[in-house]
Amino acid sequence: MSQTVGANCFAGKRGGTLIGTRDVPGLAGGSQYSSATTKLAIPDATPDGTYYVCAYSDSGQMVDELNEANNTRCTAATYLIGPDLAVSALSATKSGVAMYVTDTQRNLGNQGAGAFSVAFYLSLDAAFNPSDTFLGSRSLTSLAGGGIWNSKTTRFAIPSGMAVGYYRVLAVTDSGAVVSELNEANNTKNTTGTYRVP
Numbered sequence: 001m002s003q004t005v006g007a008n009c010f011a012g013k014r015g016g017t018l019i020g021t022r023d024v025p026g027l028a029g030g031s032q033y034s035s036a037t038t039k040l041a042i043p044d045a046t047p048d049g050t051y052y053v054c055a056y057s058d059s060g061q062m063v064d065e066l067n068e069a070n071n072t073r074c075t076a077a078t079y080l081i082g083p084d085l086a087v088s089a090l091s092a093t094k095s096g097v098a099m100y101v102t103d104t105q106r107n108l109g110n111q112g113a114g115a116f117s118v119a120f121y122l123s124l125d126a127a128f129n130p131s132d133t134f135l136g137s138r139s140l141t142s143l144a145g146g147g148i149w150n151s152k153t154t155r156f157a158i159p160s161g162m163a164v165g166y167y168r169v170l171a172v173t174d175s176g177a178v179v180s181e182l183n184e185a186n187n188t189k190n191t192t193g194t195y196r197v198p
Contacts (some may be wrong), residue, residue, distance in 0.1 A: 085187060
């Protein structure tokens with residue numbers, strides 16, 4: 001008789017999310033075993049968090065067993081589930097009173113991110129400060145996980161009345177802090193070069 005082995009993600013070994021199954025066509029007695037590596041997709045609706053992966057043998061309860069209490073086992077290790085947005089590349093060119101900024105947003109996490117915005121600033125140093133001069137922003141409707149990236153060149157007008165100086169361009173991904181990320185410390189990047197303004 002065939003049976004199904006279910007694989008689940010469990011947050012702290014409590015409520016689980018089914019991530020897939022595999023079928024075992026039959027298994028002889030006498031401590032025989034069936035081993036397999038199965039690729040399972042993490043559902044996008046899975047809440048962010050730290051998870052164990054648990055296997056549930058005979059998940060369909062098709063086999064009458066001598067002991068029904070030993071059908072589950074979880075990994076000792078835990079796994080972080082969620083998106084992780086990062087600015088992986090940033091460059092700019094100045095033309096007259098405009099900046100042409102090319103940025104690449106990458107989702108380093110293992111789960112997709114919903115809509116978010118990227119804000120751009122002019123700064124006299126390499127550290128982002130809310131008092132830096134806002135250039136503008138661009139929006140993304142979503143970004144899948146697994147290292148998927150989105151790159152775009154955007155034209156921004158340089159604000160008038162700025163003090164003369166050499167400025168870097170800074171990019172801040174998820175500037176509205178609407179995406180819950182595995183790592184919130186890699187959301188900013190600055191250009192290596194500076195640009196004389198005005």
